[in-house]
Amino acid sequence: MKTYFKQIKAAIILSSVIAFSSCEKDIMGYEQDARVYFFERANDVTATRITQRSFTFLTLKEEQRKDTLHIKVKTMGEVSANDRYPIAKTLKEGTTAVEGTDYEFIPGLVAANQIEGYVAVVLHRTARLKQETVVLNLTIGESADFKGGVREDDTFSLSWSDRLVRPDTWPFAFGAYSNVKYQFVIDELGIADYPAQLSPRIEAKPGEYSLADLTDMASLLRIRLREVNEQNVGNPNYPLRDENGVLIVF
Secondary structure, three states: OHHHHHHHHHHHHHHHHHHHHHHHHHHHHHHHOOEEEEOOEOOOOOOOEOOEEEEEOOOOOOOOOEEEEEEEEEEEOOOOOOOEOOEEEEEOOOOOOOEOOOEEEEEEEEOOOOOEEEEEEEEEOOHHHHOOOEEEEEEEEOOOOOEEOOHHHOEEEEEEEOOOOOOOOOOHHHOOOOHHHHHHHHHHHOOOOOOEOOOOOOOOOOOOEOHHHHHHHHHHHHHHHHHHHHHOOOOOOOOOEOOOOOEOOO
16 A cells, blocks of 8 residues: 555656646746837836827928838847847738838847847838828737737837827927927927926936926027017918917917
8 A cells, every 4th residue: 555655646746847847948938038019118207108109201301201210129038149120010900001102111129238129110201191190000020039028018009191290299388289389389499309308307318308498498489479470460370370270379
């Protein structure tokens, strides 16, 4: 009887070892899979997740017929000593843009020894963009270097046109948005994007604007708007109003 129980005990131990070994192989296999996920974050204290971006060709020269957008990604798994190339792919649901006509995917880049990089989408300036805004919903595509990663960050949405589109960085200091106001700002400042400084305690990155900068811009725009309206007294198109007939103010 003792021999029988010893045989059972040995069998249980053996099966446990095999199961553990199999589980360990699964874990090791997962750890070896390089994965990547979208990592666009707002420039605020909580680094709010960004899941969509808009773009307009209207602020570019007419001869520029395409532009490349980079969407930030972050990797999972071990860092590589080599450059790696993540790609994106189309999600058909909700997408109105046509691949090969309105856009195309090209390899992105996660540089050697880095955990962050980007996927790349080339946007084309087609005739339809004068009348409509097209949408591209995308996800991470499987490449030789990466698979998809975090489920909460595996989709992203792009929209673009050849008309004015409210920029994601429209400042609170400029007040309510309208296309007419945005065009006035572009004409007066020559600036179409307004990324804000994260905090007064943190040095602004190149291209970022402090609250004081944006407030000064709003003051300048307020003065210029008053001057333009005064210079065009009697003109039926002034004082300047937005597309809904509401007076423009800063």
